[in-house]
Amino acid sequence: MIRKAVFPAAGFGTRFLPATKASPKEMLPLVDKPLIQHGVEEACAAGVRDMIIVNGRGKYAIEDHFDISYELESLLRKKGEDAQLAAMRAITDMADFFYVRQNLPLGLGHAVLRAMDLVGEEPFAVVLSDDVIDSKVPVLRQLIDVYERYSADSVLAIERVPREQVSRYGIIKWKKIAEGVYEVLDMVEKPKPAKAPSDLAIIGRYILSPAIFPALAETRPGAGGEIQLTDAMRSLVARERVLGYEFEGVRYDAGNKLGFLMANIAFALKDPELGPGLRAFLAKERKK
Ligand code: G1P
Numbered sequence: 001m002i003r004k005a006v007f008p009a010a011g012f013g014t015r016f017l018p019a020t021k022a023s024p025k026e027m028l029p030l031v032d033k034p035l036i037q038h039g040v041e042e043a044c045a046a047g048v049r050d051m052i053i054v055n056g057r058g059k060y061a062i063e064d065h066f067d068i069s070y071e072l073e074s075l076l077r078k079k080g081e082d083a084q085l086a087a088m089r090a091i092t093d094m095a096d097f098f099y100v101r102q103n104l105p106l107g108l109g110h111a112v113l114r115a116m117d118l119v120g121e122e123p124f125a126v127v128l129s130d131d132v133i134d135s136k137v138p139v140l141r142q143l144i145d146v147y148e149r150y151s152a153d154s155v156l157a158i159e160r161v162p163r164e165q166v167s168r169y170g171i172i173k174w175k176k177i178a179e180g181v182y183e184v185l186d187m188v189e190k191p192k193p194a195k196a197p198s199d200l201a202i203i204g205r206y207i208l209s210p211a212i213f214p215a216l217a218e219t220r221p222g223a224g225g226e227i228q229l230t231d232a233m234r235s236l237v238a239r240e241r242v243l244g245y246e247f248e249g250v251r252y253d254a255g256n257k258l259g260f261l262m263a264n265i266a267f268a269l270k271d272p273e274l275g276p277g278l279r280a281f282l283a284k285e286r287k288k
Contacts, residue, residue, distance in 0.1 A: 002144050002207060003050055004118070005043040005125040007036060008111035010056035010102035015256050024059045026129055028260065031267045031274070034065060035254060037091065039129035044094050046140035048125055051095045052118045054102050054111045066097045107226025112208075113216040121210050123147070123154075126229075128204025128255075132263045133157075134270075135249025139205045146181060146245045147207045153240035154212070154233065156184065157205035157247050166196040170230035172244050173197035180246040184237055189223040189230035200244060202230065203251055209240055 013025030020028075026036035033041075040051050055062055069088065076085040098118050102111045112126060125140055133139045143155045161169060170189045174182035186197060206229075215232040222228040236242055252263035265282075268274045 002046070002048055002123055002125050002140075002147070004052055004122070005040075005048045005050070005127050005140070006052045006054060006112055006115040006119065007039060007127050007129060008054050008102075008108055009036060009059060009062060009129070010054055010105070010111055012105070016260075022058065024055075024061055026059075027061050027065065028254075030132060030254065030263055031271060034062075035132065036062060036129045037065070038132060039127040040066070040095060042133075042138045043125060043127055043140055045138040046125070046144055048140065049095055050098060050118075052098045052100065052115045054100055054114050056102050056105075063097075063099060066092060066095075068092050107221070107224070107228055109216050109219055109227035109229040109232050112229055113213060113227070116213045116216075119210065119213075123207060123209050126204075126206040126208060130253070130255035130260075131204030132252040132254045132267075133203075133205070133247070133249045134252070134266065135247065137248065139247045139249055140207075142247050142249075143205055143207050143245055146243060150177075150181065150243055151241070152207075152243045153209040154236065154242045155207040156233070156242070156244050157203040158182070158200045158244040159203050159246065159251060160199055161201040163193050163196070163199055166191055166193050166199060166201065169201035169203075170228075170233075171196045171198060172200050172202065174200055174244060177243075182244040182246075184233075184242040184244050186237060187230050187234050189228045200246075202244075203247070205247070208233070209236070211236055211240060 009026045013020030016025055027034040030038055100114050102114045139157055147155045167190050170187055171191055172184045173186040177183050215235045219227050219232045222231045253259035254263045268278050
């Protein structure tokens with residue numbers, strides 16, 4: 001059973017400035033929902049119930065978003081907007097939310113370590129909400145299925161990336177054990193293309209064993225001077241069964257402006273209300 005998911009959300013969102021100067025990157029909308037809500041809904045759909053959000057200064061909007069807004073609810077009630085009222089309450093009711101602060105910008109590994117006391121001694125998920133994935137089965141569910149089927153300790157979402165892009169990711173050294181399932185032998189964070197052990201990249205969905213916490217506590221700053229989750233996971237592969245799973249789905253890197261725009265267009269095109277109008281607009285633009 002994977003009951004808890006950790007959402008690192010303390011970054012400054014510098015790639016989206018000025019949009020993120022005063023509001024969190026995680027609240028940028030993917031069509032009509034904040035990025036982080038898409039991640040939380042994916043976790044819910046995978047059976048996760050406790051959402052642990054690692055935030056920092058200036059991130060109050062995230063807590064408010066998942067809380068009840070009495071003023072808004074009373075207004076919607078007065079106006080008889082019952083469907084919207086139910087939709088707003090559903091955001092709060094879908095899970096239990098817990099918050100912990102990452103008070104220093106020391107990296108993804110440090111963010112996950114901040115969740116240690118809230119996770120405790122059980123396997124848990126990590127969701128990086130700027131990796132947006134459009135899939136039939138929620139990617140976390142796909143990972144949990146692999147976790148159970150192969151009695152793994154940890155499972156990482158992976159995807160093949162162009163060689164020239166490996167330096168943006170954690171890259172695994174692998175041994176294939178079934179179609180799409182790889183035993184992770186080693187991994188390296190943001191390698192130069194010439195030094196990369198493969199072109200299989202870690203994408204922002206993980207199932208991790210609680211052994212990651214002592215490993216993180218011992219991890220020294222790595223790539224970019226930050227405490228890297230990849231470096232801590234690397235120290236686990238000798239002791240635990242760490243698998244990589246090539247998930248079904250299309251991923252958008254909504255952590256940069258272009259990927260964010262592409263994710264918005266792809267999701268809006270699939271939206272029954274917005275799709276037809278957007279398609280017509282894009283066809284007109286193409287002719288210009
Ligand atoms: C993080 C991880 C990296 C992973 C990537 C996936 O990097 O450190 O291993 O491949 O997410 O999106 P970041 O995107 O925070 O630089």
